[in-house]
Amino acid sequence: MSVIVQKYGGTSVGDPTRILNVARRVVATQQAGHQVVVVVSAMSGVTDALIKLAREVSSGGTPPEREMDMLLATGEQTTIALTAMAIQSLGHKAVSLTGAQAGIVTDGLHTKAKIRDISPRKVQHFLKEGNIVVIAGFQGETDDGQTTTLGRGGSDLTAIAIAAAIKADLCQIFTDVEGVYTCDPRVVKTARKMDELSYDEMLEMASSGSKVMQSRSVEFAKKFGVPFEVRSSFNNNPGTLVKEETMSMEQVVIRGVSIERNQAKVTLRQVADKPGIASQVFKAIANAGIAVDMIVQNVSLAGTTDISFTLNKDDLPKAQKALEPLTDGLGKAVSAQDGIAKLSVVGIGMRSHSGVAAKVFEALSLGGINIQMISTSEIKIAVVVDEDKITEAANLVHEAFGLSAE
Amino acid sequence: MSVIVQKYGGTSVGDPTRILNVARRVVATQQAGHQVVVVVSAMSGVTDALIKLAREVSSGGTPPEREMDMLLATGEQTTIALTAMAIQSLGHKAVSLTGAQAGIVTDGLHTKAKIRDISPRKVQHFLKEGNIVVIAGFQGETDDGQTTTLGRGGSDLTAIAIAAAIKADLCQIFTDVEGVYTCDPRVVKTARKMDELSYDEMLEMASSGSKVMQSRSVEFAKKFGVPFEVRSSFNNNPGTLVKEETMSMEQVVIRGVSIERNQAKVTLRQVADKPGIASQVFKAIANAGIAVDMIVQNVSLAGTTDISFTLNKDDLPKAQKALEPLTDGLGKAVSAQDGIAKLSVVGIGMRSHSGVAAKVFEALSLGGINIQMISTSEIKIAVVVDEDKITEAANLVHEAFGLSAE
Numbered sequence: 001m002s003v004i005v006q007k008y009g010g011t012s013v014g015d016p017t018r019i020l021n022v023a024r025r026v027v028a029t030q031q032a033g034h035q036v037v038v039v040v041s042a043m044s045g046v047t048d049a050l051i052k053l054a055r056e057v058s059s060g061g062t063p064p065e066r067e068m069d070m071l072l073a074t075g076e077q078t079t080i081a082l083t084a085m086a087i088q089s090l091g092h093k094a095v096s097l098t099g100a101q102a103g104i105v106t107d108g109l110h111t112k113a114k115i116r117d118i119s120p121r122k123v124q125h126f127l128k129e130g131n132i133v134v135i136a137g138f139q140g141e142t143d144d145g146q147t148t149t150l151g152r153g154g155s156d157l158t159a160i161a162i163a164a165a166i167k168a169d170l171c172q173i174f175t176d177v178e179g180v181y182t183c184d185p186r187v188v189k190t191a192r193k194m195d196e197l198s199y200d201e202m203l204e205m206a207s208s209g210s211k212v213m214q215s216r217s218v219e220f221a222k223k224f225g226v227p228f229e230v231r232s233s234f235n236n237n238p239g240t241l242v243k244e245e246t247m248s249m250e251q252v253v254i255r256g257v258s259i260e261r262n263q264a265k266v267t268l269r270q271v272a273d274k275p276g277i278a279s280q281v282f283k284a285i286a287n288a289g290i291a292v293d294m295i296v297q298n299v300s301l302a303g304t305t306d307i308s309f310t311l312n313k314d315d316l317p318k319a320q321k322a323l324e325p326l327t328d329g330l331g332k333a334v335s336a337q338d339g340i341a342k343l344s345v346v347g348i349g350m351r352s353h354s355g356v357a358a359k360v361f362e363a364l365s366l367g368g369i370n371i372q373m374i375s376t377s378e379i380k381i382a383v384v385v386d387e388d389k390i391t392e393a394a395n396l397v398h399e400a401f402g403l404s405a406e
Numbered sequence: 407m408s409v410i411v412q413k414y415g416g417t418s419v420g421d422p423t424r425i426l427n428v429a430r431r432v433v434a435t436q437q438a439g440h441q442v443v444v445v446v447s448a449m450s451g452v453t454d455a456l457i458k459l460a461r462e463v464s465s466g467g468t469p470p471e472r473e474m475d476m477l478l479a480t481g482e483q484t485t486i487a488l489t490a491m492a493i494q495s496l497g498h499k500a501v502s503l504t505g506a507q508a509g510i511v512t513d514g515l516h517t518k519a520k521i522r523d524i525s526p527r528k529v530q531h532f533l534k535e536g537n538i539v540v541i542a543g544f545q546g547e548t549d550d551g552q553t554t555t556l557g558r559g560g561s562d563l564t565a566i567a568i569a570a571a572i573k574a575d576l577c578q579i580f581t582d583v584e585g586v587y588t589c590d591p592r593v594v595k596t597a598r599k600m601d602e603l604s605y606d607e608m609l610e611m612a613s614s615g616s617k618v619m620q621s622r623s624v625e626f627a628k629k630f631g632v633p634f635e636v637r638s639s640f641n642n643n644p645g646t647l648v649k650e651e652t653m654s655m656e657q658v659v660i661r662g663v664s665i666e667r668n669q670a671k672v673t674l675r676q677v678a679d680k681p682g683i684a685s686q687v688f689k690a691i692a693n694a695g696i697a698v699d700m701i702v703q704n705v706s707l708a709g710t711t712d713i714s715f716t717l718n719k720d721d722l723p724k725a726q727k728a729l730e731p732l733t734d735g736l737g738k739a740v741s742a743q744d745g746i747a748k749l750s751v752v753g754i755g756m757r758s759h760s761g762v763a764a765k766v767f768e769a770l771s772l773g774g775i776n777i778q779m780i781s782t783s784e785i786k787i788a789v790v791v792d793e794d795k796i797t798e799a800a801n802l803v804h805e806a807f808g809l810s811a812e
Contacts, residue, residue: 020463057426077480084473086464096472
């Protein structure tokens with residue numbers, strides 16, 4: 001008998017009818033001969049309603065994070081109780097457990113706690129008794145009994161972490177998409193759902209704009225070797241399996257094309273090419289709480305260099321302000337530009353196949369698309385282009401690598 | 407510095423504005439030089455909404471009690487977080503604790519758990535740090551970490567129990583009435599709010615229809631000697647203090663008059679006067695889950711006796727059905743009657759004052775009101791009269807004992 005962890009997001013449990021649908025799916029999984037753990041999010045809309053209440057009692061101020069965690073944790077707790085009831089109303093055994101009761105121990109960083117440890121004794125006990133175990137996603141408890149929440153993507157993380165702790169055979173992430181696609185189907189009409197990909201490919205896709213899952217959950221799954229499947233909660237189609245790299249995966253040169261809009265670029269020109277300059281720049285940016293994506297530095301020319309980096313367009317004004325006090329000492333000029341987008345080509349096969357970069361550049365040149373920045377990793381090539389060319393760029397590259405559905 | 411526990415019911419915390427009002431009141435108490443623990447209920451309406459959801463996912467069946475507890479516990483958890491936020495937004499330190507976190511350990515009887523133990527270590531720790539500690543009423547956790555709820559009147563019980571555990575100087579029960587009255591002011595216009603009464607008097611008043619608090623909370627307070635005050639959350643008037651009996655209380659013969667409508671009476675006539683008959687009758691009634699109030703048995707007459715008891719009118723059909731299989735063996739006839747009401751006169755002073763019963767009967771006879779049953783305890787005389795005479799009866803007795811406001 002294998003053990004399966006299933007995770008359902010807020011939309012999948014958005015009302016009593018949908019909760020009953022989830023219950024039926026869970027029961028069917030059990031009846032197919034598996035032990036089943038279910039991780040659920042708050043019903044869609046509930047978290048927003050709670051945040052609204054929090055603002056109202058905080059007279060305009062920011063609600064304290066410890067109490068936000070206490071408040072938001074009720075959202076998932078409501079769903080686990082209702083889901084367990086729904087399963088029982090179908091005639092099957094079920095128990096609900098809060099994050100704390102499921103043994104999820106976190107650090108004390110309220111609203112964005114990290115999982116420190118999991119004691120799955122209780123989960124295993126209830127499974128052994130024949131129950132479907134329903135666990136509240138997104139939440140945990142500190143060593144000294146403070147309620148915490150895990151931040152964005154927290155419910156996925158709960159599912160993956162529980163799967164790791166109980167050595168589940170598979171973790172299924174049910175969502176509102178069919179799986180991971182070779183490219184965003186709204187951009188590339190012929191995009192194809194992938195049957196499988198490796199953790200690293202999934203990570204590169206995720207960090208490159210394919211927002212199916214947060215990177216932290218994928219990293220956790222990679223670290224503990226938890227295979228997981230991303231699939232739709234609205235039908236029974238198989239989704240995309242994410243797992244350890246296998247030999248056969250190597251034969252596929254390119255998995256997919258990922259795009260990210262709303263990017264901006266900052267360039268520092270003729271910066272003195274000496275140690276400590278880059279660290280000054282990015283310390284200032286980090287202190288302003290801004291996440292930087294690509295960083296490119298060209299080779300030195302006459303003792304100065306140009307440093308460029310990309311960031312989310314919304315963070316551009318903050319970044320400019322953070323750099324102001326530095327500009328005098330740094331170089332000739334800081335230039336900023338938005339209206340750009342990033343296209344990434346991802347695939348573990350590219351490590352052993354030369355010519356991938358050339359093929360990307362050739363495809364883009366066919367469309368007369370100018371490449372503004374290039375950055376590469378072992379399994380990714382990322383380029384920055386004008387935002388209004390990104391759809392054309394994605395289709396050209398997707399086509400060039402033969403990724404389209406047959 | 408004294409320690410005060412304040413309890414606010416669902417109406418008092420019914421929306422963000424009211425929660426802010428509670429926060430101001432709590433802060434004022436702290437600023438008057440006290441350490442303050444606050445126990446809150448679910449916001450009014452929340453519990454009903456949760457029960458509705460539970461029914462919807464249970465496809466018409468009864469939701470399982472373990473999961474009902476998990477679900478309903480979110481109601482109070484929401485309120486504690488919001489209340490702690492509101493206090494902090496006023497610039498004061500506050501932390502929220504669930505029942506489990508506050509150390510409330512219960513038995514495993516879901517939906518009507520009993521408190522087994524309280525470990526107030528965490529409450530005391532946060533108080534010492536200068537926090538106002540906000541605790542979820544109505545809930546606890548079993549030894550092995552199952553979420554439980556305490557059933558009706560559970561939040562009052564939490565407040566009294568926490569007050570006992572931390573040896574609070576006073577427990578204030580804030581509610582939507584001004585305190586305990588000499589009689590229901592809707593019945594007797596001249597009824598007066600009492601300044602104080604003893605636990606036993608409060609118990610007799612509670613069990614006789616003055617539904618300000620459930621008897622279990624009063625019993626708990628009596629057992630652990632917790633003085634408590636019942637008062638309004640909508641103004642600053644002092645309420646009614648309930649505490650150990652004192653000498654001065656003895657001088658007051660009668661505290662108040664309590665009435666209970668919607669009663670019914672069952673009489674078994676000419677029952678064989680031998681051991682075991684009464685137990686058969688009341689075992690059958692208890693097995694049907696019916697609570698019986700007064701029980702009266704007259705002296706035996708020619709080897710048979712009459713047994714009468716009162717119960718809630720709604721339970722009458724169930725009681726008749728439960729007695730059916732017994733009637734043949736029991737006696738000549740079972741008669742049932744509704745449309746009756748109970749009037750109780752309560753006061754510890756009556757122990758040492760003769761003539762109280764006579765005064766009650768005289769007052770009723772002045773109104774030509776027939777007494778159908780009489781039952782007495784050390785500090786109570788209860789009579790059953792026609793329901794349509796109860797208002798007149800209450801006013802006559804209230805007047806006879808000089809209870810009216812001056």
